Amino acid sequence: MSLRCWTDRSAVLFDFDGTLADTAADLCAAANALRVEEGLAPLPLAQFRPWVSRGGKAMLDIAFAHRDEAFRGALLPAFLARYEADCARHTRLFDGMEALLRALEAQGTPWGIVTNKPIHLARPVVEALGLSQRCAVLLGGDSLPRKKPDPLQLVTACDGLGIEPSQAIYVGDDLRDVEAAHACDMPCIVAGWGYIPTGQDAADWGGELLLDDPRQLQAALGLERFAAA
Template sequence: MSPRIAPLVLFDLDGTLLDTAPDLAAAVNRVLADLGRPAVPESLLRPRVSKGGRALLATALPDLDEAARDALIPPFLAHYAADIASGTRPYPGMEAALARIDRAGSRWGIVTNKPEGLARALVARIGWSARCAVLVGGDTLPVRKPDPAPLLHAARLAGAAPGDCVYVGDDARDVLAARAAGMPSVAALWGYRDADEDPVLWQADRYAQDPFALDDALLAAAVPA
């Protein structure tokens, strides 16, 4: 039997579907400006994006303790929400990959650790709301990835069995969550990661070098026809 695209393809958002680093870095630098500190380059923050807002603030403000940085999360999110899509774009080849899923009669959705409200606002700005079958954010449930619950919740909302899904993400937490949920995983090698991270150690079911290679990875990871 030949492989086919899974009935439901779930994606991480930041670093997988979208390059959100420009707008997240801008929000961090607005926080720094509020504190009277100089801006930091986007290149310093980019590898940390998939680790979340706390990791971004820790990179920009290493001299502050965790409690002081946590107090800056609300203004950081407020700055980000106010200008969420000025520089954010789908990765090259991603629109074609999503169109391939649509043409195959499959559906796609999003499971992200980004707060659900911000994720929905961003997806709407990109113009994907009507196409996205399901969206689960980092605060939709009491737990986030690498816990498998958000992936399982997305599958339930979409009426799909976990084994009929594939999850695509650019972080080790994505692969761990997919494995625990019983879903094949595809590691997105174009995403955000630190220079010392080796994605081979994540032991994903498939790896895709860029979104142009995603079709083959999805076909290989999907359930047999």
């Protein structure tokens, strides 16, 4: 896919965990609460962080690596319930993201969230961050029959905005984000600041841009003149 003109986009869509918001600490707390119940010491956040974008199952694989898959699978509902009960205590937008969203809004460019996080877990966190009335679209992993890397969520988001997928940009921190975007002819910026799985090199995913810091997005999207808006 050829390099696009980043400054002429009709909308910007974001993955959530590891891209727009740093949710790792609250997810880690839920996993560690289950470890403590099993008589185990909490694990450091750094051990969980690379796997957050892969969901609850991946986090339990880390938290209970010494137990079998059946044991971990049985714990998933308890993990999700723990997280849902206290899902926004430590979660924050990544540094620079609030300024970026304000710049997009000042320019009149709609933005939205397309995540594989179940919608009943995504919605309260988005609300706690004060984004519910600002984002033009919010789709979770169970909002539709298929989720990323299938492009259906991105196509549906664009349909709701009245644009073609090629007119938008997607920003995400996982290979499946790039795959979903490219499957519907949407360029993808890779969020190198996010939860990149251990052993993977995000430079190999084929995104149009790989950025190390969310504050670089303003320049990449040509929004510097709206930075103080």
